[in-house]
Amino acid sequence: MVDEGVSAESKDNMTSRLTYVGKLILAPMVRVGTLPMRLLALDYGADIVYCEELIDHKLLRSTRVENEVLGTVDFVLDDGTIVFRTCEKEKDTVVLQMGTSDPQRALEVAKLVENDVAGIDVNMGCPKDYSCKGGMGAALLTQPEKVKQILTTLVQGCCKPVTCKMRLLPKMEDTIDLVKIMESTGVSAIGVHGRKKEERPRHDVNCDAIKLISKSVSVPVIANGGSSQIIKTFEDIEEFRNLSGASSVMVAREAQWNPSIFRREGKLPINNVIKDYLKYAVDYDNQFSNSKYCLQQLMVGRSLEPEAKALLKAKTLRELCEVWSMEVYFDSVIAARQKAEDLRKQRVEAVKKRKLDDGSTLYTIEIRYNKKNFSPMTTPKLILGEWCRDNLLDPPVYSMEEHTVHRLYQATVNVDKDYFSSSCWEKSKRAAEHNAAIVCLRIKSVYDGLLEHEHSKKNAREEKRMTEKTNKQTTKTRWEHTECKPGGPFR
Template sequence: MAGITNRAFRKICTNWGAQFSFTEMISAESVIRNFKVVEKMLPKDESNVAIQLFGNEPKTLAQAAKLVESYAAWLDINAACPVKKVIKKNSGGALLNDLERLGKIIESVKSSVQKPVTVKIRIGFEKNILDQIIHRCIKAGADGIEVHGRTVVQQYSGKALWDLKLSQYGIPIAVSGDIFEIEDFHKALEISGAHSALIARGALRKPWIFAQITQKRTPRIEEIKEIFTKHLKMQIEDEGENSIYKMRQYIAGYTHGMRGAREFRERFMKLNKLEDMEKFTEEFFNSFLMNECNDKVVEWIEESLDRRCCT
C-alpha cells in the first residue's frame, strides 16, 4: 500500500505472521532517475518482499526491474491503481484498457530479470474482463497474478468480487479485497479458488490479523503495547526522527475498539517527538490495562455477590 507498507510496517506484519509482502508501488522512472531516493523504499534485512513497479513504457519498466532485482524476492507490476495521477499517465489500472501494452510490459520485464514476475490487476477498467486480462498476462509469461475483485472505475465502492474461478488458470493467483477478519480470509480463498490471499486495509486496522490466521492467536493488550513501541522505534531507526509523524496513520489500528481510544488518537496526532509518543502511549495502554484489571475485579465482586444473594 502506497504510503503505508514501508520497511517498518512490513517488518511488523511479518513478525505477526504475514508470509510475504510488497513494497509500496514505485515509479519505474524514479528508479532510473533517482535511485538514491527510491532505495529507501526497497527491502532491507527482509525476506519474501516483492518490489512493485508502475509505469507505462515496457523498456523503462524492464530497466527499472533490472536495477532493483537484487533487493527483491520477485518483481510485481502494477496494473490496478485507480489514482487519477497514475491513470492520466496511462499507468496502473489504465493498462487494463490496453492489454497489448500490458503484455509487452510483462514480456519486457520478464526478459530483463531472472526472478519471477507477477502482475497486480483488477477485474477490468470499466467492466469485468478478468478472463481476457488473465489470459494476456499468462501469454506474456507472468509467473503469478494478484486480483483485486473490483473494476478500476469502482475504486473502493461496492463489495469486492470473490467468485473469480481462479483455480482454472494453472498459475498461482492471489485474491485481494475486503478481507478484514479470519472468516473473510477463508471464504475469499474458498469462493475464488485462489492460491493465496492478500490483506491490505485489514492489516492497517489490525497488523496482528496475520497471527490470527496463521497461529490462531490474538495478542493481549500488553503485547500490542510492546509492538507499537517497537514499531515507533523501527520507524525512526529506518527513516529518521523527522518521519515520526507517519506513525499517526497506524495508531487507529493499534487502539481499535479500546475505551478512550478516540481522545487518545486526537492527542497523539499532535505529538511530534518519539519520547512524547512513547510516554503517552505507555500511559494510555497502562491505564487501559489498569481499567481492564479493575473491571475484572468489579465483575468478580458482582458475580460473588450474585452468588451469595442467590444461595
C-alpha cells in the same frame, strides 16, 4: 532479451526462491507499506510483503546506498529523500511494486533493485487519478498490448519472479482475455482485486469473478479485496481463499488497521501492535510523518482514547514514543546509533582497501586487541563466528603471517569472500587473530565487544595512577640509597 550476465540455469534457481501458492500476503498500500509495517507483518505470520507502489521515474532518479549504521539498503534521491528502504530480514520475502507505463523503464527499475528484493510486481489496478493519468495502474487494463510488452520485457530481462496486480474489467470475457495474455508472458502469479475500477470498499468483493479467473489460468491467482466484508479474523482469510478459489490471499485494510491479522493465534491488542511497530520505526529511522500516519491507521476507531489525542499533537518520533512510554527505548537506540556512526567515521578515515587478483577486497586498519578494554564475557573471534552463523555465512577462515626475525604475527581473516587484517604485529597468534576479527566486525558495523568509552577512559586513568605511584616509589627508593639526604653534602 535475457540479461547476458544471467544464465538460464541461474535464472531458474533465483526465480524459484519465491512462490505464490498457499501464501499470506501483505498487500501494497500507499504510505503504509514501508519497512516497519512490512517487518511487523512478517513477524506476525505473513509469508510475502509488498511495498507501496513506487513510480518508475522516481526510482530511476534514486541512487542505491548501503546504510551501514542502520543495516539497510536505501534508494535515495539527490535531496536525501528515501524512495525505498529495505533490509536483510525481508530480502527473500519483499516484493517491489512499481507504477509504470513503459517496458524499458520498468526493466531499468527491475535491474536497479533485483539484488535487494524477492520479486517485482507491476501495478495494473490502482484506480486513483494520479496513477491513471500517467498511463499507469488501472489505465493499463484497456491496453492489452502494452500489458504484454511490459510483462514480457520484465520476465525475460529480470532474474526475479514477476507478477502483476489487476482489477476486474466491466465485462467478464474481457477480463478473462486479459489474464490469459498476462499468463502467456510467463508471470509467476496474478493478483486480482475483486472489484472494478470505479468500485470502492463499500461495494461487495466479487469472489465468483476471482474464482472464474483462477479456473481460467494455470498460474497462481492471489485474491485481494476481502477486508471487512469477509476478512475480520485470521480464520476468515482461509474462507476468502475458498470462496475465491485462489491460490493465495492478499490482505490490505485489515492489515493496515492491525497487522496481527496474520497471527494464527488471533489478533493482538492494538497497543501491543503499536509498540512493536514503534520499535521498528525507531530501529530503522523511519520518517516521522510516515510513522505518525501508520499509527493513525492503527488507531482507527479509537479517536476518543487518550493515546489518539496525544498522537495528534506529537511532532517528533520521540514524542510518538512518549505516548506509549517508549522514550527510554528511543533514547537507547539513538545513543547506540550515534556510537555506531562515530565508529563508522573513524573506520572510513582509517581503513585501507586493496583489490586482489581474484576480485575480492583486502581491508586493513591499524588496530590492536587489548584484552582489558573488551568484554570479559566474549572475544572478537567468538562474536565474528556467531555473526557469520546468524547471517548464514561460512565460518571465518584465518591465515597467519610470521615475522621470522622478531617472532611476531599478523593474521588475515576471510569472511564472505573478502579479507580483513590489522597492520599491527602481535607477539601471539591469538592476539593477531583477534585483531583481524575486530577489523572485520568494524567494517561490517557489528559490535566487537569493546567496552563503553567511559569505561575505557577509567582504565586509562587507573593505569596512569598506578604508573605515577610506581614512579614515586622508585624515586623514593633511589633517594634513600644516595648521600643526598639530611646531614649529607647538599644540606
